[in-house]
Amino acid sequence: MVLGSFGLALYDEEFRPIFGDLAKVGVGGYLGRLLPELVK
Numbered sequence: 001m002v003l004g005s006f007g008l009a010l011y012d013e014e015f016r017p018i019f020g021d022l023a024k025v026g027v028g029g030y031l032g033r034l035l036p037e038l039v040k
Contacts, residue, residue, distance in 0.1 A: 009019035 005015075005019050005022050009016045
């Protein structure tokens with residue numbers, strides 16, 4: 001899904017802000033899973 005979104009962002013300039021939002025959600029989800037495990 002990420003690679004497809006990245007490819008679409010390269011091809012279609014109007015999709016780039018949406019790709020930025022998807023990247024924020026992905027990074028936020030990753031950090032949300034990573035940080036609680038580091039605290040324990």
